[in-house]
Amino acid sequence: MTQPPFPDHATSPGHRRQAIMRILDANANRAAEGLRAMEETARFVLDASSMTQQLKSLRHDFASALLRLPRSECLAARDSGQDVGTTVSTESEQQRTTATQIVAAAAGRTQQAMRCLEEYGKIVDVTFAGEIEQLRYRCYDVCARLEQVCLGGSDRFHRLQQARLYALVDACASEAAMIQRMVSLADAGVDIIQLRDSNVDDRTLFTRAVAGANAAKDLGVLWIINDRADIAAASGADGVHVGQDELPVAQVRRIVGADAIIGLSTHDIDQVHDAIASTADYIGCGPVFPGNTKKFDAYPGCDLLRQVTDVSCDPLTPVAFAIGGIIPSNVSEVVAAGFGRVAVTGALCVGSESQAAGELLAQLRSVTLSSSEELVS
Ligand SMILES: Cc1ncc(COP(=O)(O)OP(=O)(O)O)c(N)n1
Numbered sequence: 001m002t003q004p005p006f007p008d009h010a011t012s013p014g015h016r017r018q019a020i021m022r023i024l025d026a027n028a029n030r031a032a033e034g035l036r037a038m039e040e041t042a043r044f045v046l047d048a049s050s051m052t053q054q055l056k057s058l059r060h061d062f063a064s065a066l067l068r069l070p071r072s073e074c075l076a077a078r079d080s081g082q083d084v085g086t087t088v089s090t091e092s093e094q095q096r097t098t099a100t101q102i103v104a105a106a107a108g109r110t111q112q113a114m115r116c117l118e119e120y121g122k123i124v125d126v127t128f129a130g131e132i133e134q135l136r137y138r139c140y141d142v143c144a145r146l147e148q149v150c151l152g153g154s155d156r157f158h159r160l161q162q163a164r165l166y167a168l169v170d171a172c173a174s175e176a177a178m179i180q181r182m183v184s185l186a187d188a189g190v191d192i193i194q195l196r197d198s199n200v201d202d203r204t205l206f207t208r209a210v211a212g213a214n215a216a217k218d219l220g221v222l223w224i225i226n227d228r229a230d231i232a233a234a235s236g237a238d239g240v241h242v243g244q245d246e247l248p249v250a251q252v253r254r255i256v257g258a259d260a261i262i263g264l265s266t267h268d269i270d271q272v273h274d275a276i277a278s279t280a281d282y283i284g285c286g287p288v289f290p291g292n293t294k295k296f297d298a299y300p301g302c303d304l305l306r307q308v309t310d311v312s313c314d315p316l317t318p319v320a321f322a323i324g325g326i327i328p329s330n331v332s333e334v335v336a337a338g339f340g341r342v343a344v345t346g347a348l349c350v351g352s353e354s355q356a357a358g359e360l361l362a363q364l365r366s367v368t369l370s371s372s373e374e375l376v377s
C-alpha cells in the first residue's frame, strides 16, 4: 500500500521551518528537564556533592548552548495544544517506584533529546549542533556514573536486607590470618563481616581494611569497619558500625556518604527510636546474653528484642541484629523474640565456623525477614 503523501501544509517552507523550531524547542525542554531530574537525585537522594556539581555544570553549559537558538522563533513555534504527542502515552512511562528508575528514564530522555537537537540543529546552526554533540558525550559519562551509583548503592542495601548472620572479627595475628578467617566465615554462610580490632595502629587497621574490602567483594559478603568512619570511607568498605559513644550517625554519614552502610548499637528502646529517626541502616540490639568477648554491667536481653520486634512494623525501622553472647544453644530464645538476624563473635570459633553457622542459620531461617522498600533500589 503506498504511503499517503505528506499533507500539503507540511511541505511549505514556512511549515517546515516552524516544525524544526518546534522540534528544537521540545527537545531543549526535554533535555533540561532530564538534567534537572538527575541533579535532584544526586543532590537530595544520594547526597553526592561532586556528581551534583557535574550535573549542575552540564545543565548550565547546556543552557548557554541554547542561547544560539532563535528563542522567539522557538517560542512562537511552540503549540502544545496541537501537539499530537501529548495524548500518546505508554504504560512504562507511568511506572516509577524508585529513584533508580527515575534516573534511568531521565538519562534516556536527555540523551535522546540531545541527539535530536544535534541533528535538527545542523539545519539551523552547525556551531550549535557541534556544541550539543560535546554536551551529549559529557552526558553519557555522567548519566552512566549516576545510574551505577544508584544501582551499586541499592545492591549493597538489598544485600543488607537479606542478611541473617553477621560475624565480628576481633584481633587477628596478621592480614593473612584475617583473610583466611574471612574465607572460612564466608564459606560457612556468613553474610556480613566486621573488622573489630582495636589492638592495631591506624596504618595497620587501614591496610587490613583495604585488603578485607577487596576480599569481601570476591567472597560476596558485606565488609563493615568497627568504630572508624574515616577508615571505612578511605578503605572502600561497605560501611561502618558505631556505638553510642562514638561519632553521632549524622556526622558519620557526612564522612562515609549516602551509599555506605551505617550500623548503630542500641541498648534500650529509646536508642532504637533515635536510630529510626537517624540515617542508620541497621542496628545492633543487645547485649542479649553474657559472653566472653565483651562484658557489660547490664543485659537488656530478649525483652529489648521483643520491644524492637514490636516497632519493626515501622517501614523505616532499620534492619536489626541481635548481639551479645548468642550461640547455637540459646539462639532459639532470640528467634522466639522475633529476630531472624544475629551478630556474633565467640559462637563462630576458628575451625568450627561451618558447624556453628549452620546451626544458627537453621533456626534463624524460621523467621520471615521484613524488608522495607529502599528509595533507591
Ligand atoms: C553489629 C554490631 N552490633 C554492636 C556492636 C557493638 O558496637 P559498640 O557498642 O561500638 O562496641 P564495640 O564493638 O566498639 O566494642 C558492634 N560492634 N557490631
Ligand SMILES: Cc1ncsc1CCOP(=O)(O)O
Binding pocket: 168, 286, 287, 290, 291, 292, 293, 294, 323, 324, 325, 326, 343, 344, 345, 346, 347
Ligand atoms: C561487641 C559487642 N557488642 C555488644 S555484644 C558484643 C560482643 C559480641 O561477641 P559475642 O557474640 O562473642 O558475645
Ligand SMILES: [Mg+2]
Binding pocket: 226, 227, 241, 242, 243, 246
Ligand atoms: Mg564501637
